[in-house]
Amino acid sequence: MSVSYWLDQSNGKVKTYDIAIVGxxxxxxxxxYWLKKEDPNMKIAIIDKGTIGSGATGRNAGFITCGSVEHFNRLCERWGKKTALEMWRFSEVNLALLKEHIIQDDKHLEFDNSGTFSLASTQxxxxxxKETMTLMQSMDISVEALEQNAIEKRLGVAEFVGGIKYTQDASIHPVRLLNKMKSLLDVDVIEFAEVYDIETLSTGSVLLKTQSAHIEASVAVLTMNGYSSDLKKYFADKIYPTRGQIMVTEPVPRFMEGPCYANFVLDYFRQLQDGRVLIGGFRQLEKATEVGFSEHTTDVIQSSLYEFLQKHIPVLKNKKVTHRWAGVMGFSFDGQPLIGALPDQPQVYFAGGFTGHGIGLAFHSGKALVDLMYDRVIPDFISAKRI
Ligand SMILES: Cc1cc2nc3c(=O)[nH]c(=O)nc-3n(C[C@H](O)[C@H](O)[C@H](O)COP(=O)(O)OP(=O)(O)OC[C@H]3O[C@@H](n4cnc5c(N)ncnc54)[C@H](O)[C@@H]3O)c2cc1C
Structure with a gap:
């Protein structure tokens, strides 16, 4: 984005903060949240080009999944067992921290910690x-197998040959989670303000420019995930904007025990607390075009999502679809979050690249970013030093 002289409404107005967070x-x-734990008096602005949660956080499926974008055996093959286990534990801690600090016993968040399932439609x-499960159990990760008849009975789904249950996973209402976080924080949220430039001042502070106001801060933090490369070219070969689509049906009586993944974690569905069924995925059908910043849905993916429901979930036969949407995820170059500071602007930190798993990773990643800001050690697998 650029702003013309004619449209610039900032009129030399500068608001000053200790920290300005973009996103x-x-x-x-x-x-x-973690910065306020360090210093409750810190003056923080959170700036967004839309509203709170208008990015992927308000458009996701609400799975709080441990691990990563792929089955655990593949994670071990790619990173080695030791690092793969550290990654798994990192996401487990994410959930534990969310429970302790944000969720607590708040029923309004529709939090369910009874596990998720990964289903196989081929032998x-x-x-x-099953190989993954054996590996995980050998590393003390809680997971159990389900044969076909158990899947049909417990999940109300058809035409899957088997699956496994990740017993520690959870699901939530993501926008209520975000609003709960906001309610716990004394910060200024500046909505409908797109940051189009970040200038380093001679004082060492940074000036974040939006069309309506300029914001000066000692430190800036970029949490724009999929949108990162739109502001800073630095991210162009590091965090790729990758689209995902979802649909939600009219409500039906409760029939499934918990949220499910299918097809090597590419597709996913869950029954919401009001009985509606949410399904997402199928981006593999239009992989070349399911990239970029558009939030429009496409007929090919939406009809495939519906066909999946018709094929695999008998109680949804001919049920109406009430909501369809798309969102922009930030896929990192190696599937793991990226936490660091810009090489040419060291007072501009960033956290992103959650690769479709930000609800399962971002709270702990935010803590790690604050650790980095305070010169504490963070794991190599999330550090931008690995680039
Ligand atoms: C369809 C879909 C399903 C998903 N399902 C799951 C799931 O079940 N579980 C899971 O863990 N994850 C899921 N994800 C991924 C998850 O939603 C993201 O990883 C997570 O929300 C990222 O959070 P964030 O705060 O980093 O980014 P976002 O929520 O995208 O926030 C970035 C914000 O930055 C703002 N912004 C961007 N550029 C600027 C700028 N220049 N100036 C000001 N503001 C700017 C945007 O408006 C946006 O609000 C899904 C994502 C999608 C799209």
Whole structure:
């Protein structure tokens, strides 16, 4: 984005903060939360080009999944067992921290910690899932297998050959989670203000420019995830804007025990507390075009989502779809979050690249970013030093 002289309404007005965070999603609020733990008097602004949660945080499926974008055996193959286990534990701590600090016993958040399922529609995937399970159990990660009849009975789904249950996973209402975080924080949230430039001043502070106001801060934090490269070219080969689509049906009586993944974690569905069924995924059908910043849905993916429901969930036969949407995720170059500071502006920190798992990773990542700001050690697998 650029702003013309004619449209610039800032009129030399400068608001001053200790920290300016760009992006009012779960990562932005997580960073603010952990900064306030360091110093409750810190003056923080969270700036967003839209509203709170208008990015991926208000458009996701609400799974709080441990681990990463792929089955655990693949994570071990790629990173080695030791690092893969550290990654798993990192996400477990994310959930534990969310529970302790934000969720507590708040029923309004629709939090359910009774696990998620990964389902296989081919014997080949079921075989891989069982291999994964054996590996995980050998590393003390809680997971259990389900045969076909158990899946049909407990999940009300058809045409899957087997699956496994990740017993520690959870799900939540993501926008209520975000609003709960906001309610716990004394910060200024500046909505409908797109930051189009960040200038380093001679004082060492940074000036964040929006069309309506300029904001000066000692330190800036970029939590724009999928949108990062739109502001800073630095992210162009590090965090890729990647689209995801979802649909939600009219309510039906409760039939499934918990949220499910299918097809190697690419597709996912869950029954919401009001009985509606949410389904997302199928971006693999239009992989070349499911990139960029558009939030429009496409007929190909939406009709595939509906066909999936018709094929696999008998109680949804001919049920109406009430909501369809798309969102922009930030896929990192290696599937793990990226936490660091800009090489040419060291007072500009960033956290992003959650690769479709920000609800499962961002709260702990926000804590890690604050650790970095206070010169404490963070894990190598999330550090931008690995670039
Ligand atoms: C369809 C879909 C399903 C998903 N399902 C899940 C799931 O079930 N579980 C899970 O863990 N994750 C899921 N995700 C991923 C998850 O939503 C994200 O990883 C997470 O929300 C990222 O949070 P964030 O705060 O980093 O980014 P965002 O929530 O995207 O927030 C970034 C914010 O920055 C703002 N912004 C961008 N540029 C500027 C600028 N120049 N100036 C000011 N503001 C700016 C945007 O408006 C936006 O609000 C899903 C994502 C999608 C799209």
């Amino acid at each position: 009012a999603g779960i990562a932005g609020f997580s960073v603010a 080949e995937e079921f075989h891989e899932l």
